[in-house]
Amino acid sequence: MPVTSTTREAVSEAFSRRESAGRRLTEDSERITRACRAMAVRFHRGGKLIVFGNGGAGTDASHIAVEFMHPVVVGKRALPAMALGNDAATVSAVGARDGLAEVFAHQVRHWGAPADMALGVSPDGWCANVLKGLEAAREQGLFTMALLGGDGGAIARSAAVDHALIAGAEDPAVVKEIHVTMYHVLWELVHVFHARTRPDMAR
Numbered sequence: 001m002p003v004t005s006t007t008r009e010a011v012s013e014a015f016s017r018r019e020s021a022g023r024r025l026t027e028d029s030e031r032i033t034r035a036c037r038a039m040a041v042r043f044h045r046g047g048k049l050i051v052f053g054n055g056g057a058g059t060d061a062s063h064i065a066v067e068f069m070h071p072v073v074v075g076k077r078a079l080p081a082m083a084l085g086n087d088a089a090t091v092s093a094v095g096a097r098d099g100l101a102e103v104f105a106h107q108v109r110h111w112g113a114p115a116d117m118a119l120g121v122s123p124d125g126w127c128a129n130v131l132k133g134l135e136a137a138r139e140q141g142l143f144t145m146a147l148l149g150g151d152g153g154a155i156a157r158s159a160a161v162d163h164a165l166i167a168g169a170e171d172p173a174v175v176k177e178i179h180v181t182m183y184h185v186l187w188e189l190v191h192v193f194h195a196r197t198r199p200d201m202a203r
Contacts (some may be wrong), residue, residue, distance in 0.1 A: 002137030021178050028165060035163040036186055038143055045115045048080035050088070050142070052104040052133050053121030056176060058085035060121050060147070064183045068190075076191055078164040084133070097121035114141035122146065123175045125153020125166075135160040147182055149175030 008039040020026055025032075039049070051061040061083040068081035083108045085091060094106045108118060118137035120130040125148040134144050145163045146155050149172070157166040167178035 017171060017174050017178065018138055020166055021174050022181070023054070023159060024166075024168040025182065027179055031163055032165060032182075032185060033189065035145055035165070036189035037193045037197075038162070039117055039145075039186070039190045040197050042115055042117050042143055042192055043079050043190070044127045044197055047113070047117060047143075049117045049119060050083065050084060050112060050137070051119045051121065052084040052107075054085075054127055055128060056172075057121040057127070057130075057179075058083070060176075060179055060183070061085055061119075064119065064121075064187075067183070067187045071164055071187075073189075075196075079190070079194070084108070084111075099130045104129050105136035108117050108133050108136040108142070109140065111154060112137055112142050117143045117145065120144075120146045120155065120161075121179065122153065123149040123154055123157045123172050123179075125150055127155070131155050131158060134158065149179070160173035161162055177197075 001179060016059065042076045052058070053061045056062045060104070062085065062092055065081040065083040068079045070078060084104050091103050094103045099108065104120070112118065118134055120127075122130045130146070131154060133156070134146060134155065137144050144161050146161050148164055148166045150170055151165055155161060156166060162196045165182055167175045167177050167182065168176065
């Protein structure tokens with residue numbers, strides 16, 4: 001069955017959307033590098049990574065946490081990380097009593113320590129509970145990051161975020177794909193900097 005010109009155009013457009021978003025990610029390499037270096041230093045200080053997001057972004061948070069806690073690459077060391085959406089009992093209890101906007105901030109206040117890192121994942125940058133979680137992290141002295149989509153939304157413009165890494169696309173599927181690439185790059189580079197940073201230099 002021959003491929004029609006309409007089909008070829010659709011395929012070309014699908015790849016083009018992903019290529020442009022991926023290119024913008026590479027253009028943000030300096031910000032990514034700085035974030036990874038800061039994370040490596042925090043891990044050396046005994047800090048842990050606290051990750052959170054809603055829905056599909058919540059599964060990304062779980063994926064990120066397990067990548068650090070149980071690396072699939074042989075020889076890479078485990079680094080402490082946790083995903084706040086994994087505890088359904090706590091999420092539902094806080095949501096029922098205080099509202100869903102507080103489910104991450106509440107946990108950050110109780111789990112977080114100044115040496116830790118908070119990473120919020122939001123496909124459009126407008127998730128109120130992700131922003132509140134990052135604000136709570138900043139109040140406690142944590143290093144804060146966000147993986148965002150679109151134009152970054154309110155989260156990218158918040159003073160509570162040290163590093164906002166934005167998948168510059170409106171298509172949620174493309175944002176998801178770029179986020180997966182982003183956090184795999186984060187994991188890889190954090191290990192590079194962790195190996196090159198002496199513990200005494202991290203203090």
